Amino acid sequence: MNKPAQLFFILFFSIFSNLHSQTYDFDLNDLDGNSIKLSELMQKGPVFVQFWALWCVPCKEEMKVLNDLYIKYKDSGFVYVALNQDSPKSSAKVKSYIESKGYKFQCLLDSDLKVFEQYGGQNLPFSVFISSKGDILKTYTGYILGDEIKLEEDIKLVLKVGKN
Numbered sequence: 590m591n592k593p594a595q596l597f598f599i600l601f602f603s604i605f606s607n608l609h610s611q612t613y614d615f616d617l618n619d620l621d622g623n624s625i626k627l628s629e630l631m632q633k634g635p636v637f638v639q640f641w642a643l644w645c646v647p648c649k650e651e652m653k654v655l656n657d658l659y660i661k662y663k664d665s666g667f668v669y670v671a672l673n674q675d676s677p678k679s680s681a682k683v684k685s686y687i688e689s690k691g692y693k694f695q696c697l698l699d700s701d702l703k704v705f706e707q708y709g710g711q712n713l714p715f716s717v718f719i720s721s722k723g724d725i726l727k728t729y730t731g732y733i734l735g736d737e738i739k740l741e742e743d744i745k746l747v748l749k750v751g752k753n
Contacts, residue, residue, distance in 0.1 A: 612723045613707045617672065617697040620684040625670075625697055631721050634666025635747045639716040640705050642674040643682060648714040651732035656692045658741055663693075665748050666721070672699040674713065718743060 616626045630636045639655060641648035652671060659669040671692075673683045677700045687696050699705055708717050708728075716729040726747060729740075 612717075612719045612725055613704065614723075615699075615704045615707070617699055617704065619695055619697050620680070620687065625695065627719070628723075630668050630670060630695075631719065631723060633668050634721050635726070635744075636668040636670060636719045636721075637716060637744070638708075638719065639669070639671045639714060640674055640699065640708075640710050641671055641714050643679060643686060644675075645713045647732040650734070651714050651716075651736070652690075652692065654732075654737040654740065656690075656694060658737070658744060659694045662744055662748065667744055667748060669694045671696045672704060673697070674699055674702060674705055676700055718747065720747065 612627065614626060614628045616624055619625050627636065627638075637655065637659075639648070639651065641652060643649075655669050655671075659667065663669075671687075671694060673680075673696060675683055677698075680698055680700070683696065683698070705715065708715070712730055714730075714732050717725055718727045718729075720726050727743060729736075
């Protein structure tokens, strides 16, 4: 990316993030019952939070892509966490699903949908990209094949912004 384009995107994300409020610092359990706070995840770098459910086919398609992107960019500070929206009765199925796919990211349980509602989610999949400073950089609703190209561009852009 040339310097003027890079400066434009840095300015865009700076302005965009100032238009949005600070993020909601949630505290949810992972699949093993451990408490995980968003603020702790943000210490590692920008956090991509995806809300999903077992019944949501586009969610699961997006998770495959996000797992690959997480593996590719985690050493650069990218954090991906999936927040499951299924009922508490389904938590065993959620853990089994994540383990069967060999996913490397963290999965947290938002069974009461409080975090999903706090971020204004209405349809799944719904994702929020949060800077390491806690600014909401971008939200995404839905997933179709090909969206992974834009997701990767956004990840690369945010990682560059975070280094400036």
